[in-house]
Amino acid sequence: MSSLSANDLHKIFTKLDKNGDGLISIDQVKWLLERIGFHTTLEELQRLVGPTTSLDSIEFFIFYDIVVKSNIGRSNQTNSFDGDLAEAFKVFDLNGDGFISCEELQKVLSRFGLWDEREGRDCKSMINIFDTNSDGLLDFEEFRTMMVSSS
Known part of the structure; x- marks a missing residue:
């Protein structure tokens, strides 16, 4: 398939x-x-x-x-859910530093056809919702919370 x-x-x-x-x-x-x-x-x-x-x-x-x-x-x-999440995290963590930045999030969403700057979305505000330590990045635990939270 x-x-x-x-x-x-x-x-x-x-x-x-x-x-x-x-x-x-x-x-x-x-x-x-x-x-x-x-x-x-x-x-x-x-x-x-x-x-x-x-x-x-x-x-x-x-x-x-x-x-x-x-x-x-x-x-x-x-397969464990966390294992699948770890694989998904790697998709978003483009530079492999263990964090997802605003730029990485935007690039991946664009690649999936899910980002259009004309819609006025702000990736920083998307990250800030789940960024518990306020460093402007998503670590794996913050990413996990984002993925299992309902909108």
Whole structure:
């Protein structure tokens, strides 16, 4: 199975978002995963996405990249959530220094087609929400908190 492009993921998200509210439910994500051969229980899925009952498009893209792409072609191995998060962290930590900077976050989100400067987003404010030590960077624990928190 090949990876999907950002455009493909946007089309899938739009099709699943039948009411146009910009959110898809965990049940819809489970249905989609089953269609592509990735079987999981609702409980397992909720452990991965946290206490939220729905995902917006950015959360869906990140979820796809972290969970689905990292498991394509694997047998039914059980992988630890923290192991998957560590792999995802490496995707964002472009220079390998153990931190995610604003610039790295913006580059990765741009690569996924999730960043458009014209929308007026501020990556510093995105990081500041989870930056518990106020150093302007995300370390792994802060990244983990970000990934398991609901929006």
